[in-house]
Amino acid sequence: MNNKLLKAKSIFEIESYKKKAMPEVMAYLKEFRKVKNRGEYQTVYNSELEEYINEREKISDNLQHYLGTEVYLAQGEYRENIKQAKKEKLLSEGWSVLSEDVEYRGKIELLASVDSMLGNGNILQTCTIITDGDGKPFIIAKGKRSRGWRISSLNEAFYKLITG
Secondary structure, eight states, rough: OHHHHHHHHHHHHHHHGGHHHHHHHHEEEEEHHHHTTTOOOOSHHHHHHHHHHHHHOOOGGHHHHHHHHHHHHHHHHEEEEEEHHHHHHHHTTTTTEEEEEOOOOOOEEEEEEEEEEEEEEEEEEHHHHHHHSSEEEEEETOSSSSSSSEEGGGEEEEEEEEEO
């Protein structure tokens, strides 16, 4: 493992954070999640995973810091894989990606996540897309007159048209 970490470190010095995580570290992340019974959205702390790897591999002291970098890369790649799988599943179920350039105006079923000062949350409700004063799409929840969301304030937003 030390030799593979050394090789990965030299690649990281060139590619920086664009580098893919080592397959071995990614495998340890998946194994850790299974052994510790962590769901795909439950947090695995980088330090926990580093400790888990160190218990199974004899990582030399001079590579400990770089192991942390590989764990960081693996965590990011894992989250991106989950996000991509969710997107593909929703698209196959008939959802469309909601973006600023949406032409449609009317009723939709909205599925999105939102971050605000009050916290993070998920939205799954019937809404209407209208045009705001700036000519941009604006989403208003059913039963509301003015409160809603700008599309730019939503994360991972998807919609289905409601016809009829």
